[in-house]
Amino acid sequence: MDLRAQRAAAAALKDRLAALGSSHHITNGAALVIDNATGGIIAWAGSNDFFDAANSGQVDGVTALRQPGSALKPFLYALAMAKGSRPSDLIEDAPIYAAGGHAPLNYDKTYHGFVRLREALACSYNVPAVRLVVKTGLAAFLAKLKDLGFDSLYKPAEFYGEGLALGNGEVTLLELVNAYAALARGGVWLPARFELESPAAPARRAIGRSEAYLITNILSDNSARAPAFGLNSAFNLPFDFAAKTGTTKDYRDNWAVGYTPEWTAGVWVGNFDGSSMRRVSGISGAAPALKEIALAMEKLYGSTPFKRPPGIRTVKVCPDSGLPPSSFCPSSMDEVFSAGNLPPGQCAQHSPAAESAARPSPAKLSVKFPSDGDIFRLDPQTPRAAQALFLKSAGAEGEITWTLDGKELAERGEKVPWPLEPGSHSVFFTEIRNGKTVRSGPARFHVVR
Template sequence: MNKYAQKLTIKWLWLFLLFLILLLAVQTWFSLHPIPADLGFDPSRVRKVQIVDRNYQPLTVTYQNRWNLHETVPLHKIPKALQHAFVMAEDKRFFEHSGVDWWARAHAMLQNIRAGRVVRGASTITEQSVRMLHPRPRTFWSRWLETFEAWQLERHFSKSEILEFYLNQIHYARQRRGVLQAARDYFDRDLDTLALKEMLALSVLVRSPGRLDLRKGFKEIRRPLQVLAKRMLDAGLINAAAYQAIVQDKIHLQQPEALIQASHFVRYLYQDYATQMPATLSKRLQQKGRLHTTLDGELQHYAWQLLNQRIADLQTLGVKNGAMLIVDHHSKHILAWVNSGDFKRENPGSQIDAVITPRQPGSTLKPLLYALALQQGWTAATLIDDSPLTEAVGTGLHQYHNYSRSYYGRLRLRDALGNSLNIPAVRTAQFVGIDTFLKTLNQLGMNNLDQHPDFYGDGLALGNGEITLLELVGAYATLASQGIYQPLQLLMQQTPTVGHTVFSPEVCSIIADILSDSDARRFEFGHSALLDFPVQTAVKTGTSNDYHDAWAVGFNHRYTVGVWLGNLDRQPMQQVSGATGPALLLRAIFAKLNQYQETQPLYLSPKLYQAEICRDSGQLATQKTEKIQTTADCATRMEWFIAGSHANALVAQTTQKQSAQPILRLKQPVNGLRLAHDPRIPDALEAFDLRLPHDLPTLAVEWLIDGKVIAVTGKTITQQSWPLQTGEHTAQARVWLKSTGEKPEITPKVDFHVF
């Protein structure tokens, strides 16, 4: 080959080499990933948010995110000994190089050649950080790219920022990231409480998180741990005594402390609550990958323990489940959302959230009913008749009775509500109207009551519909908030929903005063100390039919609390009522809530005023007129009335409205009634009562069956027994009234059937 050809060949070789270099440069340029603008929190990294309580204590821990977003520690709070251990173990010239330790690479290459296999990688902390930011297959090409990206990373961020990122994101076993997660996983402690040997163990584990995992034993880690300790001793980072302690001391592992039991709350937040929020609001509330909730973790745990203990005490009476809800009605924040048992265990009903499971509320709706009656003109002194009451239900009759099976005659609204009497409640429901009452309950957020008013009938006053504990507590929080309803909140920094007025402040004040009045409960409950709290608290209990549900709900100046006990499989309890079951829990929770608070009495509207009334008649006790009883004629007490209305006029007006002449008709039987003989009673002894309104001012009554007079009764007698006879019948009554004198009136015919 001549010289010209040689030169031409060399020229083409150089051109080819330059082309390869250019191609490598271009390929490298386009393969490099951009360096992030910030090594801190990035919302795009969030796959699943963490739920924290109001004090930022975790209610959930997730390891599903690619990054450690929730348990990071600023570098100045990471112990210096731990920082030194990592630098010595992973990159002893970290503070000297510019991203790549070429000396370490050369030394590692020689070691690998001698061993005939890869025994050392020599990746710096900066390169490992690049690998976490931009994961790639472990190839020479990847190492080539990481070299440039490590250099770029060091240009954009300081050594301290890179080391902080590395210590918070480095991989450990079981999807843990960062030294804090690892410390809590292995030792159940924070970084500043770790022993020196534990710190060194964390720095060694990152070499092979799976192989060296402490949960698998300590054999594999013993040798590298001693080597690192010796290197730190030689570097003057630890003294001889510390070295000996590292060699001799044992590592003690601990199981991480269980999270606060709030699984049902978290599930509701994920599935029902957060999904209803606009996307823009949801993103704004997810700060640093967290949802900051209103829950108080300490109170949640205390209430959970208390509830489980109470259920254990009542287990022999067939109580298996319970729930509790605690609310700060000033802020509308839910502080505790408690279900009994353990969500993760196979307990009966453990996966069912009793806070949002509809159940019959028993008597707990009565304060809302009487509030509506006060809104419509009644007063706390209004007289309501508590006497036997039978009403038509379909083609049958239902006889209402009080819990104690006692009747008290005419008594004031205060006593009717305080003693939770059923018959006055039914008469009050008839006064306000079931449709109006149902609309009011819907305004209070009770959306589970979604049937037609006829579906519930008068029984709605006694709780024959089904509502949730969440709905019930929300309604009582409205009474505690001067009648303004606002949905309860689960998230901090969320703008409260604009509320609407359901009751006036004056009405709410009177209801609260009645529910906190132990004297008003004296007939049915006696002067029970259990319901008479040290700090003024409005308390109501409730029990559904056959003891399926027991409730206690109340509020003081700041908090509203509701408790439910029962069985989620719908089995009845053994005579566990609201007063004997959950009331004790309610008292204990309010004692806890008041422990560190400056207490106050319940809100009392300044538009109310007090007047002295007679206990029996409800009229003013005054000597100003001869028509009204004097203080000498009656036992008196003070009663609250709404300003702007004359107390005695209100009493007289409502009493008169109650005692207006009833419609002339038979109360019993009702049209279409179907009666059956009782096989346990001889036919000759079976009888059925024909009835007129009990307060009808009669002079005489002729009772007619199938057009024939079967009996005549005298003055003020409004019922008559009739021996049962099989077949189709009609019933009527011919009545002589005081107002009509000698001219009788006859009731419409009523058809009924006996079989």
């Protein structure tokens, strides 16, 4: 252990718990930092105050069993990619009823339609995770978690059900941080230990090198997580940092785990008596403490960019279909893939055969503003009524009608104001030409708090 790191981790935990205060009913937390190269433990804070008997300060939160919530999702997505899924694949975020009549909900209580796997993981959507565990196999997912050192998950797969994808099994912070350290090493698991000289279990490959990189690339993608967490979340650091949160039912547990190639850190906050916190999620509860620990570790140990392993390729895809774009696609984006699992074919979603009678005209109508993929942030210091953007058209010749999120706007014209609303949005416009309705391509954008 490093006394400097230990003091930094304990101070970050104590400061965060003090900032949350009694109003959120949070009494304790734990933090752990591991050296990725050796598995050596750099810092271990088991509670906020060892001598605080009233809040069970002598319980060790690093080894206590708690439900991890969404913090297990990266390992599910890694398994899915090993079985042939890609970051650009579409998965449906719509109501689903799992075994036993359980209907999982997203944290924001809304559904987002078809989303790419990158967005589903980065934004931690619950419904796609349940669909994915059904597709990959519950037993296979549990086996993968055991490969990653989650020995606490000793019960059969049927005991956990599809809820395992949402973290309903109990694990320890030690197991969780060490599993993320395997991602940081490119998929190689090492035992975490205090004494490096003592014999230890041998290293083993738990995740393929390509899959580990793809997951790391997603978890360090600030733009991908912005629709759910905003552009300036606690994970937006001045160096490469891959991170994930977890929040359990009734706000009983908050988790945040992150890593660089050099070190991995994790934080849990909650109450040792199992009582619920008051509306504190992983991004607002544990993540700020993790941020402070990460900044301290970077000063002490440094950090380097994540290295792309051989066999990874960057390919342009259509954001709507996740497939290589055709000449009809209104936009494209870069995505990373394993060279042996590139997206097949070409996008047909925007081909003439797929267009309706209101397909884009030969004049190439387009939304001039906002641009596809834009992200806007609400200013907390400005009244909401004063925050708006102007929708602007290009290529139109006559009166145009705007449609945003499937609803026609009352105001017409080439420049129309729209009050900012949080969420993911899609906008296009139509005009009448020679008695026919022609339509622009859509522009998709996000508004974050």
